Amino acid sequence: MRTLIRNGAILTMEGAEPELVLGDLGIDGSRVAFVGSPPAGFAPERTIDAAGGIVMPGLVDAHTHIAMSLLRHYADDLPFWNWLFERVMPAEEKLCARYVYDGSMLSLAEMIRGGVTCFADMYFFMDEVARATERAGLRARLSRGLAFNAPGDEAKLDESRDFHAAWNGAAGGRVLVDVAPHAVYTCPPAFIEKASDLASELGCMIHVHLSESRKEVADCLAAYGKSPVAHVRDLGLFRNRTYAAHCVHVDDADIAALAEGGVAVVNNPSSNLKLGNGFAPVGRMLAAGVNVALGTDGQASNNNLNMFEEMHVAALVNKGIEEDPTALSAYTALRMATIGGARALGLDGEIGSLRAGKKADLIVLDASAPHFYPRNSVTAALVYAAQAQDVRTVFCDGEPVMLDGAITTIDEAEARAKAQESAAAMTGGAGFRP
Amino acid sequence: MRTLIRNGAILTMEGAEPELVLGDLGIDGSRVAFVGSPPAGFAPERTIDAAGGIVMPGLVDAHTHIAMSLLRHYADDLPFWNWLFERVMPAEEKLCARYVYDGSMLSLAEMIRGGVTCFADMYFFMDEVARATERAGLRARLSRGLAFNAPGDEAKLDESRDFHAAWNGAAGGRVLVDVAPHAVYTCPPAFIEKASDLASELGCMIHVHLSESRKEVADCLAAYGKSPVAHVRDLGLFRNRTYAAHCVHVDDADIAALAEGGVAVVNNPSSNLKLGNGFAPVGRMLAAGVNVALGTDGQASNNNLNMFEEMHVAALVNKGIEEDPTALSAYTALRMATIGGARALGLDGEIGSLRAGKKADLIVLDASAPHFYPRNSVTAALVYAAQAQDVRTVFCDGEPVMLDGAITTIDEAEARAKAQESAAAMTGGAGFRP
Numbered sequence: 001m002r003t004l005i006r007n008g009a010i011l012t013m014e015g016a017e018p019e020l021v022l023g024d025l026g027i028d029g030s031r032v033a034f035v036g037s038p039p040a041g042f043a044p045e046r047t048i049d050a051a052g053g054i055v056m057p058g059l060v061d062a063h064t065h066i067a068m069s070l071l072r073h074y075a076d077d078l079p080f081w082n083w084l085f086e087r088v089m090p091a092e093e094k095l096c097a098r099y100v101y102d103g104s105m106l107s108l109a110e111m112i113r114g115g116v117t118c119f120a121d122m123y124f125f126m127d128e129v130a131r132a133t134e135r136a137g138l139r140a141r142l143s144r145g146l147a148f149n150a151p152g153d154e155a156k157l158d159e160s161r162d163f164h165a166a167w168n169g170a171a172g173g174r175v176l177v178d179v180a181p182h183a184v185y186t187c188p189p190a191f192i193e194k195a196s197d198l199a200s201e202l203g204c205m206i207h208v209h210l211s212e213s214r215k216e217v218a219d220c221l222a223a224y225g226k227s228p229v230a231h232v233r234d235l236g237l238f239r240n241r242t243y244a245a246h247c248v249h250v251d252d253a254d255i256a257a258l259a260e261g262g263v264a265v266v267n268n269p270s271s272n273l274k275l276g277n278g279f280a281p282v283g284r285m286l287a288a289g290v291n292v293a294l295g296t297d298g299q300a301s302n303n304n305l306n307m308f309e310e311m312h313v314a315a316l317v318n319k320g321i322e323e324d325p326t327a328l329s330a331y332t333a334l335r336m337a338t339i340g341g342a343r344a345l346g347l348d349g350e351i352g353s354l355r356a357g358k359k360a361d362l363i364v365l366d367a368s369a370p371h372f373y374p375r376n377s378v379t380a381a382l383v384y385a386a387q388a389q390d391v392r393t394v395f396c397d398g399e400p401v402m403l404d405g406a407i408t409t410i411d412e413a414e415a416r417a418k419a420q421e422s423a424a425a426m427t428g429g430a431g432f433r434p
Numbered sequence: 435m436r437t438l439i440r441n442g443a444i445l446t447m448e449g450a451e452p453e454l455v456l457g458d459l460g461i462d463g464s465r466v467a468f469v470g471s472p473p474a475g476f477a478p479e480r481t482i483d484a485a486g487g488i489v490m491p492g493l494v495d496a497h498t499h500i501a502m503s504l505l506r507h508y509a510d511d512l513p514f515w516n517w518l519f520e521r522v523m524p525a526e527e528k529l530c531a532r533y534v535y536d537g538s539m540l541s542l543a544e545m546i547r548g549g550v551t552c553f554a555d556m557y558f559f560m561d562e563v564a565r566a567t568e569r570a571g572l573r574a575r576l577s578r579g580l581a582f583n584a585p586g587d588e589a590k591l592d593e594s595r596d597f598h599a600a601w602n603g604a605a606g607g608r609v610l611v612d613v614a615p616h617a618v619y620t621c622p623p624a625f626i627e628k629a630s631d632l633a634s635e636l637g638c639m640i641h642v643h644l645s646e647s648r649k650e651v652a653d654c655l656a657a658y659g660k661s662p663v664a665h666v667r668d669l670g671l672f673r674n675r676t677y678a679a680h681c682v683h684v685d686d687a688d689i690a691a692l693a694e695g696g697v698a699v700v701n702n703p704s705s706n707l708k709l710g711n712g713f714a715p716v717g718r719m720l721a722a723g724v725n726v727a728l729g730t731d732g733q734a735s736n737n738n739l740n741m742f743e744e745m746h747v748a749a750l751v752n753k754g755i756e757e758d759p760t761a762l763s764a765y766t767a768l769r770m771a772t773i774g775g776a777r778a779l780g781l782d783g784e785i786g787s788l789r790a791g792k793k794a795d796l797i798v799l800d801a802s803a804p805h806f807y808p809r810n811s812v813t814a815a816l817v818y819a820a821q822a823q824d825v826r827t828v829f830c831d832g833e834p835v836m837l838d839g840a841i842t843t844i845d846e847a848e849a850r851a852k853a854q855e856s857a858a859a860m861t862g863g864a865g866f867r868p
């Protein structure tokens with residue numbers, strides 16, 4: 001199928017400076033055929049009018065737990081330990097495959113509506129997340145979260161291996177599988193080493209939480225005499241290509257270790273702020289050459305998968321921390337959410353920017369809302385004013401998953417109803433409360 | 435005219451704890467007739483189906499400069515002095531009445547779309563802002579920004595007096611007029627005293643910028659040996675009921691002075707972060723008994739008038755600063771944006787919450803987007819997940835200004851085109867650039 005997207009303001013996200021092409025973009029099969037003017041003989045079977053709108057790469061949500069949509073708006077404004085041990089974990093005890101599928105479908109609808117075309121997810125019952133992702137038409141790196149609480153938990157490594165065998169490269173290559181030792185406070189050193197060996201054996205990436213809270217760092221120092229970053233590095237984790245979520249409480253030595261290890265950091269500003277964990281030093285990490293991507297984290301701690309909001313919050317809070325309005329520019333935030341995320345997930349050769357030959361993972365925004373006027377900088381408009389709901393059309397792997405506001409791959413009413421039912425079974429609630 | 439809004443989840447914003455009424459709300463003339471169940475004999479001429487949606491008071495944007503929409507996305511990611519002296523002020527030199535009207539109409543459309551029904555605005559050519567506000571159907575406290583740069587500038591006080599005579603109480607009482615000494619760094623002490631006297635003479639309120647930047651505080655200490663708060667207090671400004679924007683760099687003595695003076699603080703987190711000014715100590719101000727409202731500031735430093743985003747950012751950053759997830763709860767953020775804002779503007783007897791007898795300034799949100807599912811806490815959903823574009827219907831003073839996504843009082847296409855034209859005349863730009 002050949003698609004022509006006409007007359008858009010195309011933000012390519014190629015290069016260190018923003019590039020805007022006013023013109024057309026063609027899709028042939030799963031790939032971008034051209035950006036700018038159609039070559040002679042390009043005969044589209046579908047034409048989309050993007051006049052007055054903005055075309056850009058699909059956003060990459062590089063750290064989330066999409067089935068946690070089931071716990072959205074259920075446990076807010078609570079101390080961390082009450083949140084985790086009295087609300088989140090007791091609810092998760094009731095998780096089953098069906099609930100995870102239902103929660104995932106709700107989140108996939110939310111991601112599509114917000115222009116996310118690729119995400120990295122770590123959770124349980126990952127076959128269900130993979131099934132839902134295949135159905136919804138998005139791209140993902142998926143991993144079974146590995147925590148070692150009891151001797152039998154080593155079987156989770158086999159679960160990861162089986163999940164990799166079943167799903168890596170599935171859905172036409174849209175689904176890839178990684179290994180995910182959850183964190184230093186849930187995985188003893190020998191278990192981290194085994195997870196690391198498994199990733200090397202499978203040739204996949206590592207998805208991990210690192211230095212999210214002050215307590216994690218203090219406990220790790222007390223137990224192992226090292227920061228979480230130094231601890232996992234010394235266990236050999238960074239032998240594997242790694243993307244590490246959070247990295248809030250990292251010092252200069254940690255940042256140097258992340259840079260040297262080629263570790264991509266996934267910044268989750270909304271989650272870090274909402275749980276009271278603080279502000280990650282994004283500016284210092286970028287200055288040290290660390291690739292910093294952006295993620296929403298799960299909806300129990302965000303409470304949405306809105307990457308436009310995440311770009312905005314990242315840009316604002318870093319200017320605030322540094323007391324410098326030039327810190328974390330709009331274009332830097334956009335890079336974190338597109339090509340930076342793609343690079344963090346080892347996919348920058350295929351996605352994250354728009355040029356001929358790359359996968360056609362892209363979005364079209366309606367720019368008719370007042371907040372897009374007057375016409376000035378597109379990058380400023382996207383980061384400082386756009387809303388997720390400005391996204392009208394979404395392509396992933398060359399296929400439309402939303403056309404002019406209508407999701408083509410998910411029955412949204414059914415997704416809402418099923419997620420509501422599964423959530424009620426887990427948490428007891430079934431309607432609005434104050 | 436009698437309007438019945440049926441089957442909504444009504445967040446009344448009455449009281450210290452959130453109250454949710456599942457049922458109907460009636461409007462009779464300009465006022466709320468009932469909340470809950472219609473009294474016998476209530477015969478509506480208009481019925482709005484709010485089933486599955488949320489009804490709440492209209493939001494109060496307690497500090498902005500709406501004509502600055504003309505400079506939106508025009509000067510971003512710049513050092514403060516370059517932003518102000520090389521971009522904003524040279525453009526503002528070209529301001530005329532027509533541009534201010536055009537910029538205001540664009541902003542009024544944006545505010546209506548985002549559920550703002552009342553705002554406090556300080557700028558120039560305020561007759562035009564008043565005209566636009568009357569036309570758009572919103573409620574506002576307006577003030578001519580007073581800066582004393584040259585001897586002739588005393589005439590601005592007369593301009594303020596004339597503006598008050600012409601517009602205070604106009605548009606059926608929707609427009610009120612205040613006196614606005616701009617800031618301690620633009621108004622010498624004698625001028626602040628004169629502005630203060632004028633407010634006392636007119637019996638109106640004072641709108642002022644206070645302690646926005648470190649430089650303002652340092653310069654004020656150097657010049658007068660006092661912080662900006664202490665300086666204007668000692669000049670007698672707080673004799674008049676005062677709402678003060680920003681208050682970022684305030685110490686405990688300043689906070690005590692604000693509390694003692696009954697000064698309402700308008701927190702502008704997005705603007706303070708974006709310009710690199712930092713984080714206002716909202717938690718400490720609230721703890722000291724200061725009424726803290728919320729505002730967007732103008733679009734040259736935000737870049738939108740999105741109060742849903744402002745609530746979200748306020749809640750997130752204050753949890754982050756205090757490293758406490760219980761800091762600035764969702765309900766506190768909602769109070770800042772509704773009844774707190776109303777109280778800051780001396781209007782809490784009339785607006786800011788929903789109960790029989792108050793003015794019908796209210797909004798209806800469509801809650802069908804994935805981010806409102808599963809159904810749990812409405813306050814969490816509104817602050818941590820809702821988007822401005824979820825607002826579908828807006829009433830101000832009992833009159834509909836938006837019905838199911840269609841603004842009834844403004845021709846939006848015309849407002850966009852005219853704002854574009856005026857902006858181009860000021861800044862030279864006329865289309866998207868990177």
